[in-house]
Amino acid sequence: MKKVFLATLLLVFVTGLSAQNHPQKRRGDRGMKNDFTAEQMAILKTKKLTLALDLTDKQQQQMLDFEKAKISDRKAMMANFKNRDSVKTLSSDEKFKMMNARLDKQIAEQKQLKGILDEEQFKKYVNMEKKVRTHVVKRHMERRGR
Numbered sequence: 001m002k003k004v005f006l007a008t009l010l011l012v013f014v015t016g017l018s019a020q021n022h023p024q025k026r027r028g029d030r031g032m033k034n035d036f037t038a039e040q041m042a043i044l045k046t047k048k049l050t051l052a053l054d055l056t057d058k059q060q061q062q063m064l065d066f067e068k069a070k071i072s073d074r075k076a077m078m079a080n081f082k083n084r085d086s087v088k089t090l091s092s093d094e095k096f097k098m099m100n101a102r103l104d105k106q107i108a109e110q111k112q113l114k115g116i117l118d119e120e121q122f123k124k125y126v127n128m129e130k131k132v133r134t135h136v137v138k139r140h141m142e143r144r145g146r
Helices: 002-021 030-035 037-051 056-081 091-114 119-144
Strands: none
Touching: 002 030, 037 056, 056 091, 056 119
16 A cells, blocks of 8 residues: 555656646747748748638739738737837727727728638638637637636
């Protein structure tokens, strides 16, 4: 009985130690995305979309331009966010302006996408984006412990 208890205790101890020494690795290429330029990220995203949506050459070029603009805007926004001097609470007017600008940008992007993709491709694209967004929100909630 004593040997079984010691073996179990040793197993728990070794398992705990090995978990501490090996932090969880992220799946895929998420860690490398910060190393890529906006153009490189746009090329990769366009190629993934080409495979998923069966884009024509003209659509590929239009999506590449669209993704370049979208990614460079996002990188600029993130850099601006990181370089803020202090975290301040926004007034309701400032929040409204930010949310309104974001929604205007989303509407413009949607119109641009509808011009690039045909109806079936657009529906598939929207479904793909919803899945990604749902997955991101789920991961975020898991990290926060909810």
